[in-house]
Amino acid sequence: MADSRNKLDVHDLKPVIDDVLQLRCEPLPVVRMAFVGLGKRGKQSFQHFLYIDGVEVKALCDIYSSNLDEMQKLLQNFNKAQADLYVQPEDWKSVCERDDIDLIYICTDRSKHAEIAVYAMKNNKHVAIEVPAANTLEECWELVNTAEQTRKHCIMLENCCYDYDELALLNLSRSGFFGEIVHVEGAYIHDLRFLDFENKAHYLDLWKMNGNPYPTHGLGPLCQLLGIHRGDKLQSIVSVSSGQFNYPEKYDADNSSLTLGNINTSIIKTYKGKTIVLQHDVSSPRPYTRNYLLSGSRAYAEKRNELRIAVSENPSVYLSADETAMLMAENEHCFYKQKGELARKVGAHGGMDFIMDYRLIYCLQNGLPLDMDVYDAVEWSCVVDLSARSVVGGSAAIEFPDFTRGRWDKLRKLEFFQ
Numbered sequence: 001m002a003d004s005r006n007k008l009d010v011h012d013l014k015p016v017i018d019d020v021l022q023l024r025c026e027p028l029p030v031v032r033m034a035f036v037g038l039g040k041r042g043k044q045s046f047q048h049f050l051y052i053d054g055v056e057v058k059a060l061c062d063i064y065s066s067n068l069d070e071m072q073k074l075l076q077n078f079n080k081a082q083a084d085l086y087v088q089p090e091d092w093k094s095v096c097e098r099d100d101i102d103l104i105y106i107c108t109d110r111s112k113h114a115e116i117a118v119y120a121m122k123n124n125k126h127v128a129i130e131v132p133a134a135n136t137l138e139e140c141w142e143l144v145n146t147a148e149q150t151r152k153h154c155i156m157l158e159n160c161c162y163d164y165d166e167l168a169l170l171n172l173s174r175s176g177f178f179g180e181i182v183h184v185e186g187a188y189i190h191d192l193r194f195l196d197f198e199n200k201a202h203y204l205d206l207w208k209m210n211g212n213p214y215p216t217h218g219l220g221p222l223c224q225l226l227g228i229h230r231g232d233k234l235q236s237i238v239s240v241s242s243g244q245f246n247y248p249e250k251y252d253a254d255n256s257s258l259t260l261g262n263i264n265t266s267i268i269k270t271y272k273g274k275t276i277v278l279q280h281d282v283s284s285p286r287p288y289t290r291n292y293l294l295s296g297s298r299a300y301a302e303k304r305n306e307l308r309i310a311v312s313e314n315p316s317v318y319l320s321a322d323e324t325a326m327l328m329a330e331n332e333h334c335f336y337k338q339k340g341e342l343a344r345k346v347g348a349h350g351g352m353d354f355i356m357d358y359r360l361i362y363c364l365q366n367g368l369p370l371d372m373d374v375y376d377a378v379e380w381s382c383v384v385d386l387s388a389r390s391v392v393g394g395s396a397a398i399e400f401p402d403f404t405r406g407r408w409d410k411l412r413k414l415e416f417f418q
């Protein structure tokens, strides 16, 4: 028998302090917010909060004053108090240091997400961070360590977890409809060539990355289905990238300015033996899809462009469109029952973005654990780093860190607190 005494078991790694699983904080009847980064995404999200009661916008921060003025005008149009404006590149620090703010909402480009979030938590603020929350393993650990030390909420704004179909399918899976979920697939396939990567600073950064630089839209809902760090955990990843055939003259996988291939495919295995296929492609002429697929022991679902479901009694035939729609309606998630109408009216992406922001404020107001925690943020974001390491290593298998330090089976399932 092998001597295991020298083998480091992850369960031996005691957290320096307690974990922040299902963290509860003081209820905040009025959530006082600051926004850092008000570009395309920040402006879109900012507008949701004009429709949510019990929110005060205290500060707006961007390095372009035109962005600030636009949002200030919106506050005025909605008869809300004016916010203080911050325009210098380092002003986000002063925003974080204020003592009349509860939540910093971070929508800068990805290079500053973790840095601002860590600084904000150290200044006693909850943080909501756009995707991906972090770019490297080091940043991931910094977010976890800081959230644990400061006992502040750190949520990544993964809006796809609030998609109507993804939530209904999550409901359906909990009813046992799919049996044991064995395999899932997801993707970010979005033809972004029109964004002219070469001329926009942070999109150029994206092109200089390798592996899967934007994994969380596909991976988030899949991890919720599989109960990651709620009874299972991500174990290892292998990743392979195609060459770059749309910009061959600029592409040099080994060494150069542009290293992002057309299509990256990763396969992730969980501790309990489930598999996840995850893809990334922003430079091929293809329709947008997150290529959702769920294969269970009793039923199957896929959402490429339309949602299709098959059951084990008749596996070679998909349910009809009417049967599928009825199943979805029967399993409509309570978030959509509560706020679907308003969400579709004021929020982007079919309402899921508004539902996410509404839930964030609702949980903070009521002192409830948030729907997604810091461990979700880093488990999904660390694929940026791990997939690149795998590709560079010839598609070598790379182990996931256990960011919960052995607490991945302390919770039995994902809970949405009401």
Ligand SMILES: NC(=O)c1ccc[n+]([C@@H]2O[C@H](COP(=O)([O-])OP(=O)(O)OC[C@H]3O[C@@H](n4cnc5c(N)ncnc54)[C@H](O)[C@@H]3O)[C@@H](O)[C@H]2O)c1
Pocket (backbone or CB within 6 Å): 036, 037, 038, 039, 040, 041, 042, 061, 062, 063, 064, 067, 088, 089, 090, 091, 092, 107, 108, 109, 110, 112, 130, 131, 132, 157, 158, 159, 202
């Ligand atoms: N969840 C989604 O569906 C979704 C969609 C689009 C973008 N995003 C994410 O949102 C983030 C922003 O993307 P975008 O498309 O809005 O980019 P953008 O370039 O339009 O906006 C980024 C903003 O950050 C500001 N900024 C940069 N440095 C700053 C600093 N030091 N202080 C204050 N402001 C600063 C910029 O001036 C800019 O206005 C990215 O991380 C992206 O990945 C998410």
